Amino acid sequence: MAANPPSRAADPSLATILTAIAAAPGLTKVQRQDMASAVRTVARILGRPPEQIPAAPPLLARRLAEVSPVASGISKGRWANVRSLMLKALTLTRPMLPGRHKEPISPAWKTLADKLNRGQATRLSRLLRWLSGRRITPEALTANDLEVFGTELRASTLAKRPEETWRGVRRAWNKAERTIAGWPAITLTIPRRRQPYTFPWSAFPASLKADVDHYLERLGGRDLIEDLPFRPVRAETLAYRERQLRTFASALVHRGRAAGSLKSVADLTEFSAFKDGLRFFLERNGNQSSIFIHNLACTLKGIARHHVKVDQSTLDKMTAVIKRLEVPIKGLTRRNRDRLRPFDDPANVHALIVLPQRLMKEAASPKQSPRGAALLAQMAVAIEILLMAQIRLRNLLALEFDHNLITTGSTLHLVFEEHEVKNHQIIDIPLPCESADLIKEYRDRYLPCISAPGRGELFPGKHDGAKFHGTLRQQIARTVLRYTGLKMNPHLFRHARVKIHLDRHPGEYGIVSTALGHASIDTTRSFYAGSEIAAAMRHFDDVILALRRRSPERRP
Numbered sequence: 230m231a232a233n234p235p236s237r238a239a240d241p242s243l244a245t246i247l248t249a250i251a252a253a254p255g256l257t258k259v260q261r262q263d264m265a266s267a268v269r270t271v272a273r274i275l276g277r278p279p280e281q282i283p284a285a286p287p288l289l290a291r292r293l294a295e296v297s298p299v300a301s302g303i304s305k306g307r308w309a310n311v312r313s314l315m316l317k318a319l320t321l322t323r324p325m326l327p328g329r330h331k332e333p334i335s336p337a338w339k340t341l342a343d344k345l346n347r348g349q350a351t352r353l354s355r356l357l358r359w360l361s362g363r364r365i366t367p368e369a370l371t372a373n374d375l376e377v378f379g380t381e382l383r384a385s386t387l388a389k390r391p392e393e394t395w396r397g398v399r400r401a402w403n404k405a406e407r408t409i410a411g412w413p414a415i416t417l418t419i420p421r422r423r424q425p426y427t428f429p430w431s432a433f434p435a436s437l438k439a440d441v442d443h444y445l446e447r448l449g450g451r452d453l454i455e456d457l458p459f460r461p462v463r464a465e466t467l468a469y470r471e472r473q474l475r476t477f478a479s480a481l482v483h484r485g486r487a488a489g490s491l492k493s494v495a496d497l498t499e500f501s502a503f504k505d506g507l508r509f510f511l512e513r514n515g516n517q518s519s520i521f522i523h524n525l526a527c528t529l530k531g532i533a534r535h536h537v538k539v540d541q542s543t544l545d546k547m548t549a550v551i552k553r554l555e556v557p558i559k560g561l562t563r564r565n566r567d568r569l570r571p572f573d574d575p576a577n578v579h580a581l582i583v584l585p586q587r588l589m590k591e592a593a594s595p596k597q598s599p600r601g602a603a604l605l606a607q608m609a610v611a612i613e614i615l616l617m618a619q620i621r622l623r624n625l626l627a628l629e630f631d632h633n634l635i636t637t638g639s640t641l642h643l644v645f646e647e648h649e650v651k652n653h654q655i656i657d658i659p660l661p662c663e664s665a666d667l668i669k670e671y672r673d674r675y676l677p678c679i680s681a682p683g684r685g686e687l688f689p690g691k692h693d694g695a696k697f698h699g700t701l702r703q704q705i706a707r708t709v710l711r712y713t714g715l716k717m718n719p720h721l722f723r724h725a726r727v728k729i730h731l732d733r734h735p736g737e738y739g740i741v742s743t744a745l746g747h748a749s750i751d752t753t754r755s756f757y758a759g760s761e762i763a764a765a766m767r768h769f770d771d772v773i774l775a776l777r778r779r780s781p782e783r784r785p
């Protein structure tokens with residue numbers, strides 16, 4: 230029988246940190262209590278005992294970045310103290326990069342730092358103080374010194390996003406090197422987040438772009454006289470089709486074809502090119518198909534059939550390839566299921582559905598600045614509409630008073646015409662009185678603080694028009710995470726609303742299908758059948774639990 234392998238020393242954990250705090254010399258009783266309290270607070274918020282939480286700074290930083298102190302009942306000030314004390318506690322067992330350097334910037338570096346703008350000075354402050362503390366002058370600085378700082382920043386700090394922080398430092402450093410006389414002539418490399426493989430249209434013959442434009446013009450129905458056998462597609466779809474074709478042409482170049490040989494759309498949909506380009510994407514995806522690859526193949530076949538008009542034999546061969554690439558889609562994705570699972574807890578459901586009223590109450594606090602209060606009220610309105618009306622982010626952004634928000638008597642209606650909705654189904658629904666009152670309060674009391682007179686957008690941007698969709702999306706996600714601890718994006722509200730309803734009314738797919746605007750109830754059932762399993766099991770288990778609580782019947 231083989232001998233048991235030798236056991237290695239246990240990895241450092243927060244329990245190790247607590248032991249180090251108790252044994253550290255030079256600490257007062259109050260300092261020990263405060264540090265230990267901070268470590269235990271971190272363990273409590275992370276939901277595990279100290280012995281099970283690794284004390285590795287990068288891992289700990291990632292987990293702390295996901296914490297919502299407000300949702301955990303901790304004020305922002307207290308949470309800042311907890312993080313600071315946690316950092317000090319970690320220094321008892323390993324070297325750590327301080328959160329704020331107390332060393333002054335040396336005169337040599339200060340002469341250069343005085344020439345920085347405010348943003349550069351903020352990003353480079355920690356680096357310049359770190360260099361000053363190590364007595365490294367601008368003349369003696371080497372690229373290795375900067376990389377050492379970057380390594381410590383990423384491995385020995387509790388920064389929320391150390392990689393992003395280091396990227397910002399490098400960007401500010403390079404700008405200073407280009408624009409400030411006397412700055413050390415060292416350029417830091419900033420790796421690209423993604424290596425693009427798509428070439429611009431200028432890399433291909435002009436005839437290919439002209440043929441693509443001709444196809445898109447017909448697809449969009451720009452010629453109002455021409456009788457089309459299909460419904461013209463939206464501008465967003467046209468842009469997506471353009472990206473698909475340019476991406477596929479680039480894939481063929483990466484597979485070894487000369488860009489100059491791709492002179493028309495027919496060169497992209499020729500069967501050997503069809504297979505060759507798809508192989509590029511399959512190899513990038515570990516020789517497995519994906520929804521993107523399958524959709525791309527279907528798009529190319531449609532173009533080959535209607536625009537290029539290839540023969541039936543080629544279409545049949547394309548169809549055979551597409552069948553092999555098909556990815557079964559049934560129910561929600563794993564990521565969405567993971568994010569919906571917290572809604573099995575009634576406390577999380579309650580935290581989300583009362584969030585609009587909570588935000589509006591906080592906006593009314595005298596502690597808020599006018600702009601801060603207006604942004605809180607704006608988030609309250611956005612979340613309220615996502616909860617009460619199953620609309621998409623694009624429609625949420627497009628909301629305008631007297632166009633999409635129409636008051637009839639005492640009722641506020643949410644209205645979208647057929648051409649404004651993805652599924653081409655008219656939306657004309659009365660909002661609940663609570664929702665209408667909240668929107669009216671936002672319009673009358675808070676909107677003037679962030680919008681010029683005469684503008685009708687519900688969510689105005691800094692310039693003309695509504696906010697950028699990415700901005701509103703991030704603001705909603707961050708607000709929900711901060712106040713509830715739940716990770717949500719605007720589209721997940723649709724799934725969450727369905728889950729909340731089906732958990733309380735299992736099997737009511739008809740109502741859900743109508744609310745979501747699905748053409749068929751089968752679509753709703755196939756998509757959400759798995760989301761009510763937990764609720765069904767609770768009803769199923771209630772029978773056993775009820776019998777368990779009953780007194781046993783006497784056997785004859």
